[in-house]
Amino acid sequence: MFERIMVPVDLTHAERLEKALLCAADLAAHYGATVIYVGVTTEQPSAIAHTPKEYAEKLSAFAADQAALRGISTEAKAYASHDPSIDLDPTLLKAVGEVNADLVVMASHIPNIADHWWPANGGSIATEAKISVMLVR
Amino acid sequence: MSDTSDDQGIPAPEGSADIIETDYVIGQDNIEKQIGPFGLDIHNPVFAISGLAVIVFVFYTLALPEQAGSVFSWLFDSVTKGFDWFFLGAANIFVIFCLLLIVTPVGSVRLGGADATPDYTYAGWFAMLFAAGMGIGLMFYGVSEPMSHFSSSIGGVAMGENGVRTDWAPLGGAEGNEEAATRLAFAATIFHWGLHPWAIYAVVALALALFSYNKGLPLTIRSAFYPILGERVWGWPGHIIDVLAVFATLFGLATSLGFGATQANAGLNELFGIPVSSTTEVILISAITAVALVSVLRGLDGGVKVLSEINMGLAFLLLVFVLLTGHTIALLTGFVDYLGAYLQYLPALSNPVGREDVNFMQGWTSFYWAWWISWSPFVGMFIARVSRGRTVREFIVCVLLIPSLVCVLWMSVFGGNAIQQVLNDGYTAAQDADLPVKLFKMLDVMPLASITSLIGIVLVIVFFVTSSDSGSLVIDTITAGGKVDAPVPQRVFWCVFEGAVAIVLLLSAGGLSSLQSMVISTGLPFTIVLLIMCWAIWRGLTAERRNT
Numbered sequence: 146m147f148e149r150i151m152v153p154v155d156l157t158h159a160e161r162l163e164k165a166l167l168c169a170a171d172l173a174a175h176y177g178a179t180v181i182y183v184g185v186t187t188e189q190p191s192a193i194a195h196t197p198k199e200y201a202e203k204l205s206a207f208a209a210d211q212a213a214l215r216g217i218s219t220e221a222k223a224y225a226s227h228d229p230s231i232d233l234d235p236t237l238l239k240a241v242g243e244v245n246a247d248l249v250v251m252a253s254h255i256p257n258i259a260d261h262w263w264p265a266n267g268g269s270i271a272t273e274a275k276i277s278v279m280l281v282r
Numbered sequence: 283m284s285d286t287s288d289d290q291g292i293p294a295p296e297g298s299a300d301i302i303e304t305d306y307v308i309g310q311d312n313i314e315k316q317i318g319p320f321g322l323d324i325h326n327p328v329f330a331i332s333g334l335a336v337i338v339f340v341f342y343t344l345a346l347p348e349q350a351g352s353v354f355s356w357l358f359d360s361v362t363k364g365f366d367w368f369f370l371g372a373a374n375i376f377v378i379f380c381l382l383l384i385v386t387p388v389g390s391v392r393l394g395g396a397d398a399t400p401d402y403t404y405a406g407w408f409a410m411l412f413a414a415g416m417g418i419g420l421m422f423y424g425v426s427e428p429m430s431h432f433s434s435s436i437g438g439v440a441m442g443e444n445g446v447r448t449d450w451a452p453l454g455g456a457e458g459n460e461e462a463a464t465r466l467a468f469a470a471t472i473f474h475w476g477l478h479p480w481a482i483y484a485v486v487a488l489a490l491a492l493f494s495y496n497k498g499l500p501l502t503i504r505s506a507f508y509p510i511l512g513e514r515v516w517g518w519p520g521h522i523i524d525v526l527a528v529f530a531t532l533f534g535l536a537t538s539l540g541f542g543a544t545q546a547n548a549g550l551n552e553l554f555g556i557p558v559s560s561t562t563e564v565i566l567i568s569a570i571t572a573v574a575l576v577s578v579l580r581g582l583d584g585g586v587k588v589l590s591e592i593n594m595g596l597a598f599l600l601l602v603f604v605l606l607t608g609h610t611i612a613l614l615t616g617f618v619d620y621l622g623a624y625l626q627y628l629p630a631l632s633n634p635v636g637r638e639d640v641n642f643m644q645g646w647t648s649f650y651w652a653w654w655i656s657w658s659p660f661v662g663m664f665i666a667r668v669s670r671g672r673t674v675r676e677f678i679v680c681v682l683l684i685p686s687l688v689c690v691l692w693m694s695v696f697g698g699n700a701i702q703q704v705l706n707d708g709y710t711a712a713q714d715a716d717l718p719v720k721l722f723k724m725l726d727v728m729p730l731a732s733i734t735s736l737i738g739i740v741l742v743i744v745f746f747v748t749s750s751d752s753g754s755l756v757i758d759t760i761t762a763g764g765k766v767d768a769p770v771p772q773r774v775f776w777c778v779f780e781g782a783v784a785i786v787l788l789l790s791a792g793g794l795s796s797l798q799s800m801v802i803s804t805g806l807p808f809t810i811v812l813l814i815m816c817w818a819i820w821r822g823l824t825a826e827r828r829n830t
Contacts, residue, residue, distance in 0.1 A: 195498030229767040
């Protein structure tokens with residue numbers, strides 16, 4: 146039913162994404178789908194990486210770890226944004242098209258991340274994306 | 283060492299060697315909390331100290347207005363008069379330093395690394411740095427400054443009893459000589475709006491961009507001090523630097539917001555007869571803050587950038603309009619002539635010692651330099667934020683030379699037209715009017731006066747919206763320890779806070795002018811900060827070269 150499952154991740158708080166990651170991995174195993182981890186970073190240095198390129202490398206490493214851990218096929222796609230506090234929604238929606246996803250699995254209501262997605266980021270992705278969106282709380 | 287990926291041997295941006303190795307993790311001192319529906323991600327203690335210090339100062343000026351007034355005006359006088367030589371000398375150093383960066387090999391270092399591509403097009407980038415840097419001042423002083431220097435120059439030199447000059451003419455003045463007075467007036471005006479102010483901004487912006495994009499340190503003022511303070515920069519010395527920067531930015535914005543409301547009110551009075559009162563001004567500040575909030579919520583690309591581009595378009599239209607319907611030939615020849623006058627008088631005007639025109643030097647030049655410098659953390663940080671991907675040479679040319687030329691053009695057209703009105707038409711209303719009204723008086727006798735005056739008011743207001751918006755962005759980043767993706771409600775908080783401080787100060791007698799003195803006084807410590815930054819930039823850039 147699904148071939149490409151997109152999972153937005155915030156590497157700064159990766160540990161809090163566990164449920165969504167597990168859920169996406171189970172679905173991927175069930176349908177033989179590929180999971181694409183999408184991260185949005187700042188162009189300025191952040192806690193997780195000094196540069197967008199370093200961020201992309203860390204995201205790729207994260208995807209590789211997940212592949213080994215869960216026994217699924219994974220990809221990574223990083224975006225740099227001028228102003229992620231505001232531009233996160235449009236960037237993720239753009240990513241849905243660019244990675245050719247047919248399902249989005251995303252965590253919601255994580256402290257601080259919920260604020261990035263202000264107001265209710267998962268909700269707005271579900272409203273505007275043309276494909277199925279599964280919110281994991 | 284870093285991988286070298288282009289012919290010039292400039293280290294790749296993302297190469298590990300040019301990153302400064304530090305154990306500090308961005309956001310490690312931050313407090314992350316959920317308060318009700320709002321998330322919080324603020325630097326401890328910079329956020330709390332800056333917020334509280336602002337409140338304490340506002341209460342002080344409210345509770346003891348007279349005492350505060352005299353303390354601040356004493357501070358203001360001692361800074362601009364006692365340290366005039368220091369401001370002038372330092373500003374000259376910044377100009378020479380920037381020009382050197384263009385011609386030396388380090389000019390080819392790219393901010394963000396050799397592979398970085400510019401985040402913004404030239405048009406968007408240029409519009410933003412101009413709108414943040416001096417848009418509002420051009421509206422306020424475009425007509426009034428050349429006019430003031432013209433009047434004082436033609437009046438000539440006047441000696442006081444103690445042998446100290448009492449006139450305000452630049453250099454030796456030009457008594458009774460209209461042509462010479464005009465040239466001198468423009469040389470002095472362009473001097474204040476040309477290379478020197480933009481060099482001040484360029485130094486701060488370049489330091490921040492370099493240490494953030496190429497060295498991987500957080501985007502806050504303290505990062506530029508890493509070469510000097512090392513790891514201590516993450517402790518109290520760094521806290522103090524950042525708090526000072528927040529302080530200067532917030533009060534600079536609040537006072538400007540207050541003065542901008544005054545000018546917009548004067549314009550509305552001129553145009554629609556709306557009374558000049560504090561009620562109108564409070565409504566104006568609230569409206570400007572409300573529009574700024576919308577802009578804040580639309581983010582950098584959808585808010586500030588769009589507004590800046592609209593404003594640059596409007597300003598350009600107004601410029602072309604005045605050029606075509608005014609004294610066109612005189613204005614066009616004036617541009618070249620005044621540029622020549624600027625270069626001719628530049629050595630004398632920028633001379634820091636042994637000057638006889640003390641009033642001009644202290645009251646105008648020294649005041650301006652302190653003012654630009656106190657604004658530099660804010661404008662510099664904003665310029666840095668939008669300048670990733672440019673080479674140092676490109677950066678300096680676009681932040682120093684092009685804006686200077688645009689200022690020359692703007693001043694020549696607006697001020698030039700007003701002076702031509704006096705010389706050729708005998709129309710002196712603009713010459714006689716108060717500072718905020720001069721622009722509108724000049725437009726008054728030109729075609730479509732009601733439309734152009736309205737555009738003038740819109741420009742003033744939108745320039746304030748962009749300043750308020752970009753200021754909130756900058757303060758939020760500094761108080762979040764260099765995190766640019768802190769929760770949006772924090773930006774909203776700072777934006778509203780600025781508006782509130784401006785209103786409170788506007789309503790208290792003399793509140794705005796005493797705080798303006800306060801802001802200017804912060805220019806003195808920041809001048810030292812800027813001089814150190816020059817050295818840090820040089821060290822940072824040459825380290826990039828050696829990595830080849």
